[in-house]
Amino acid sequence: MAQVAGIPFYPSDSRCMRRLDELPWKEGLAFTVWGVRLGLRTMDPTVLPAVLPLLPPGWHPAGTLRVQWLYSWASRKARRRGNPAIHTLYSGPYHMNQGSNVERLSLTLAADVQAQLALRSPWRVFVHAGVVGWRGKAIVLPGRSGVGKSTLTAALVRLGASFFSDEFAVLDHKGRVYPYPLPLRFPRKDGPGSLRVPLEELGGRSAQGPLPVGMVAVLRFLPSTGLRVHALSPGRAALELVAQAVQARIRPFAVLRAAASTSAEAVLLKGHRGEAEEAARFLLEKLDS
């Protein structure tokens, strides 16, 4: 769809939003991804080129400037000559972050865009999980941050699995999973925050098109233990997926249906793992058998 020129807008009664509307916006972009229409407006022409590569995969320009959620990136010159400009980022009417580091603010914006997308998508159910494809089936690894999803996903990719996502399993009502290939994120060992590793650095390949789910494995990393897993019933596996579904409280009917379809035909496992490579080999062999 052709991009509509102009500044995107978000109709709101909020006083904060009305005050933001009065600022002198120079550029903007309205875009659609997974059925959600989002917008960004800026005062600084250098911002959009920095942000575009960080938008979720599959985005395209929207056919209208009226959006469901609007980001506002305000900029002003520093008071002292020679100092960098100060940027302030708003998500809707909410103040998100402020500073002169455009890259850092861009990452904040990208994370919030993903969150809004996962929360608002009317077509898909977003489950916090790592996902890879293997011989025509997908392996879904649901779990919250810190349980070792990204490490296990990376180990599976190194063994030849195709990469879907290490952030969200994007499910439809038939239980198929769609690729959502953002760079893998690992916790930094030297401090807070996360380290983004492009797929190419792992020698992996990106998945194409949706796949039916062949396995749901709820594994938690415990350094002192080896691999210990037991089978889950379809209902209990579906409950594990509901526990990680972003829209569980907003679209419970869609979430229950997607979770039930996903676990209907799959191998279902739960347990602890030690080293990621051992667990990855086990999962691939189990799916093949």
Place this chain on the structure above:
Amino acid sequence: MMKPEARKNLLFQEAGGETLVYDLERHRAHCLDRLAALLLKACDGSRDPGELAALVSRELEQDIPLEVVEVGLERLARARLVSWDPEKQPPEGLERRKALSRLALAGLALPSVLTLASPLSAQIGTRITPGQCKKAGGNLGRCCTNNKLCILVGSNGACSGPPC
């Protein structure tokens, strides 16, 4: 004595022989086995536990004793899926364990109810707060529940729970 009655505002979804139940008021998801699901669906406030035992025995084509039905009702009531005020309070502690193991030794499968709280979007890393969800107005759903979270139920967009 109050006859057991299933609570309102529950969503049901079959999942491979089990039943997923979502409580729209408390935001709890439950996984029920076949016996527990049958019991829940039969609890319409008009049947006492004896009548429920007869009903589920007919449905399952096997004899389900009253004690098993009472354990099931107790578990459903504890998960707040059923309102039930039993005539005799169920045993606690050691007595309870003894009673359950007696049923298990008799080879009777007890109704199973597994519960979890559905997470806030903020708890799974999206950083969307309940306040933000509520203030987003019509974009996230037309209504919101007791705890001020917007909610849109079913394909027809019907609203559950009182309006904000």
